Amino acid sequence: MTNTTGNYDFSSIESKWQTYWAEHKTFKTHDHNDKPKYYVLDMFPYPSGDGLHVGHPEGYTATDIIARYKRMQGYNVLHPMGWDAFGLPAEQHAIRTGTHPKETTQKNITNFRRQIQTIGLSYDWDREIDTTSPSYYKWTQWIFLKLFEKGLAYQANQTVNWCPNLGTVLANEEVKDGVSEVGGHPVEKKEMKQWLLKITEYADRLLGDLDELDWPESVKEMQRNWIGKSTGAKVIFTVKGIANLDFEVFTTRPDTLFGATFCVIAPEHPLVSQITTDKNKSEVKKYIESAAKKTEIDRGDTTKEKTGVFTGSYAINPVNNEEIPIYIADYVMMGYGTGAIMAVPGHDERDHEFAKKYNLKIIRVISGGEAEISEQAHTGDGTLVNSDFLNDLTKDDATIKICDYIEKQGIGKRSITYKLRDWLFCRQRYWGEPFPLAYDQSGNVVPVSEEELPVLLPDLESFKPTGTEEPPLAKATEWIRYEKNGKIFSREINTMPQWAGSCWYYLRYIDPNNDIEAWSKEKEKYWMPVDLYIGGVEHAVLHLLYARFWHKVLYDLNLVSTKEPFKKLVNQGMILGSNNEKMSKSRGNVVNPDHVIEEWGADSLRLYEMFMGPLDQVKPWQTNGIVGVHRFLKRVWRLAIDDSGNLSSILSDNESESMKKSLHRTIKKVGEDIEALRFNTAISAMMEFVNCAYKENCLSKQALEKFILILSPYAPHICEEIWQMLGNTSSLAYAEWPKFDAEYAKEDIIIMSVMVNGKMRGTIEVEQDVTKNDAIAKAKALETVARLLEGKAIKKEIFVPTKIVNFVI
Numbered sequence: 001m002t003n004t005t006g007n008y009d010f011s012s013i014e015s016k017w018q019t020y021w022a023e024h025k026t027f028k029t030h031d032h033n034d035k036p037k038y039y040v041l042d043m044f045p046y047p048s049g050d051g052l053h054v055g056h057p058e059g060y061t062a063t064d065i066i067a068r069y070k071r072m073q074g075y076n077v078l079h080p081m082g083w084d085a086f087g088l089p090a091e092q093h094a095i096r097t098g099t100h101p102k103e104t105t106q107k108n109i110t111n112f113r114r115q116i117q118t119i120g121l122s123y124d125w126d127r128e129i130d131t132t133s134p135s136y137y138k139w140t141q142w143i144f145l146k147l148f149e150k151g152l153a154y155q156a157n158q159t160v161n162w163c164p165n166l167g168t169v170l171a172n173e174e175v176k177d178g179v180s181e182v183g184g185h186p187v188e189k190k191e192m193k194q195w196l197l198k199i200t201e202y203a204d205r206l207l208g209d210l211d212e213l214d215w216p217e218s219v220k221e222m223q224r225n226w227i228g229k230s231t232g233a234k235v236i237f238t239v240k241g242i243a244n245l246d247f248e249v250f251t252t253r254p255d256t257l258f259g260a261t262f263c264v265i266a267p268e269h270p271l272v273s274q275i276t277t278d279k280n281k282s283e284v285k286k287y288i289e290s291a292a293k294k295t296e297i298d299r300g301d302t303t304k305e306k307t308g309v310f311t312g313s314y315a316i317n318p319v320n321n322e323e324i325p326i327y328i329a330d331y332v333m334m335g336y337g338t339g340a341i342m343a344v345p346g347h348d349e350r351d352h353e354f355a356k357k358y359n360l361k362i363i364r365v366i367s368g369g370e371a372e373i374s375e376q377a378h379t380g381d382g383t384l385v386n387s388d389f390l391n392d393l394t395k396d397d398a399t400i401k402i403c404d405y406i407e408k409q410g411i412g413k414r415s416i417t418y419k420l421r422d423w424l425f426c427r428q429r430y431w432g433e434p435f436p437l438a439y440d441q442s443g444n445v446v447p448v449s450e451e452e453l454p455v456l457l458p459d460l461e462s463f464k465p466t467g468t469e470e471p472p473l474a475k476a477t478e479w480i481r482y483e484k485n486g487k488i489f490s491r492e493i494n495t496m497p498q499w500a501g502s503c504w505y506y507l508r509y510i511d512p513n514n515d516i517e518a519w520s521k522e523k524e525k526y527w528m529p530v531d532l533y534i535g536g537v538e539h540a541v542l543h544l545l546y547a548r549f550w551h552k553v554l555y556d557l558n559l560v561s562t563k564e565p566f567k568k569l570v571n572q573g574m575i576l577g578s579n580n581e582k583m584s585k586s587r588g589n590v591v592n593p594d595h596v597i598e599e600w601g602a603d604s605l606r607l608y609e610m611f612m613g614p615l616d617q618v619k620p621w622q623t624n625g626i627v628g629v630h631r632f633l634k635r636v637w638r639l640a641i642d643d644s645g646n647l648s649s650i651l652s653d654n655e656s657e658s659m660k661k662s663l664h665r666t667i668k669k670v671g672e673d674i675e676a677l678r679f680n681t682a683i684s685a686m687m688e689f690v691n692c693a694y695k696e697n698c699l700s701k702q703a704l705e706k707f708i709l710i711l712s713p714y715a716p717h718i719c720e721e722i723w724q725m726l727g728n729t730s731s732l733a734y735a736e737w738p739k740f741d742a743e744y745a746k747e748d749i750i751i752m753s754v755m756v757n758g759k760m761r762g763t764i765e766v767e768q769d770v771t772k773n774d775a776i777a778k779a780k781a782l783e784t785v786a787r788l789l790e791g792k793a794i795k796k797e798i799f800v801p802t803k804i805v806n807f808v809i
Helices: 010-024 057-072 088-097 101-118 134-149 199-212 217-227 254-259 278-291 349-357 395-409 521-527 542-556 593-600 602-611 625-640 657-675 679-696 701-711 716-725 772-780 783-789
Strands: 037-042 076-078 153-163 168-170 188-197 230-239 246-251 262-265 309-316 323-328 340-343 412-417 437-439 445-447 481-484 487-491 532-536 569-572 749-756 759-767 796-800 804-808
Touching (some): 010 101, 010 593, 010 602, 010 716, 037 057, 057 076, 057 532, 057 569, 057 657, 088 101, 134 445, 199 217, 230 254, 230 340, 230 395, 246 254, 254 395, 278 323, 395 412, 593 625, 602 625, 602 716, 625 679, 625 701, 657 701, 701 716, 749 783, 759 772, 759 783, 772 783, 783 804
Parallel strands (some): 037 076, 037 532, 749 804
Antiparallel strands (some): 153 168, 230 246, 230 412, 309 323, 437 445, 437 487, 481 487, 749 759
């Protein structure tokens, strides 16, 4: 159907082309193509009941522009979408409403899919996945079995965040100020038997391989900090007055041992009860109870005031036999090092703050530092002082000598430690993947066979917590008990965390309908790694770290062909509400894309989201801003179509030289900007071209076609319609990306910097091929330059073509 009126009727145009793409499967991806591959991936969404707001399509539109551009460049593009649908929010909704989470999840997915399709995103919907589908989580369970077989999954007693109201263990990230992020319920520390994954065995590889990735340096640094590799020494401190009682501290600065004036142990340290004196028990008990309500994120916050409590006991510094007090403080945690530290307040800001607060001794053992040591710690370099046999040595030499000494004396050893701890891979929830594990009648863990997968999640009438530590699946008595080979087994009743399904979804997109294996090795080798991954910075640490860990395990098992899953990563900036606050229902600033599309169209939404500013920047939504891009699209329409619905009278074969130059510069600029993800400046260039076309009032049909092609990744619906009205019979989705003529694309006027003695003093506008003499003459005529040159001898005139003129005086 062709548009028969001259109006830009975006509603009918967008509906028409979305139907066309769906019916013709325009964006279906074919495996093992002769074309080079390009895999562009979105961080798939959790389908909440609220649906999308306008912040979500920002990243999706960016990947869609890249996908469309790469197709037109001749690449075989994989651009899929799916749903990260297990998790606590759906379970809580089920508890509140009595609706099965499966029903709620499918309803939400249907709405999300509809919203995404109305934006005109070019996904291959034949590859759609859902982490709650048995055909998907069968393979999540299969990967877990591989981890189990490799000895990377184990059970241990762990101190966890337990929420009685939600009836589940929560990750640190799910707890804020002592209450659950979902529901705001009190959270307490509790020791429970849990499943863990040995991610720590991969710590060095997770660190080292970051250097090979094209990721934002800030994200790499966040991952490095989370892993937290530290090189130092473990030193043994004995407890005064208690026979055969000692503890290890880990320090990254063994050279400062002579400056240790107190020790600090974690509230969870196993020696707390033994070293706390009767006089201090009450105060210590109260402090430990308070610390138990804090998350490790809160405890590790360096901006918060340090607190602690004296145990009443003293340790012996092993290098000088000084008696130093032992404190308990929540900024020390059992998960890092040994759960105990030696404090050197003269040279560590945190220790200094603590020492000042509790009036503890401060000694300088490193020379240098302008400030008095009593006022602030000296954390800079210097030589050792007040350190006996280490005096006058540098830090590096002192470290070698003290490590040799403690090892020879048997009071310590060189050591490497990590902040990273094994991954607590266990939840007391219903709505999650069942573990493919069971227990025999002796209580031994037995993995189910691959032939038994998937272990299906049973239906329950009630999803409410049991009121005990037992998960909701404890109610599924018939499901729990099963017989195999004449033996009776009991299934594991905990479920996997939501992270499980999102650890490997990018691999299932490669081969989503394969019932025989998780993915074909041949297809994996063709498609991996992901060439471009775009998503929010909120997943910069855990999701990416967990996915990288699983991928490395699969690599070791020869199940994937690459060491890393994601070659290039980009974090899109958040779109705020018009009040500059994060969009949320509670703030009343959520903008629904359905409403925007209804009023302005999907192409206008797409263009505006990309035009707001650089992709990685935070920016506020301003509805009046969409008016400008909608007006631009109407002008594009009128370039091609007149009021009667015919081709515009502007179209002519008599095209001016300036129009040709404008076109080829625009093609060059838009291509370069897409490659660099500078979508906003590409749109600006296309707006300038349209302005030029109206000014010239003369544009060839061939030039318009080329312009429509470069606009199409941004505004595909209007471009498909104009493309068809120009006489083309097939979709432009696979049309060749236009090439620019280098001569026409060359800029006529350039801006050169003018310097005097290397300092910037102004700029001049000159022709691209300006001669040295002409550039120098024009530079000398600048008032700011002429004033500086007056009465001075010019030693040298430097001319760098197209860039600078520099006068040395």
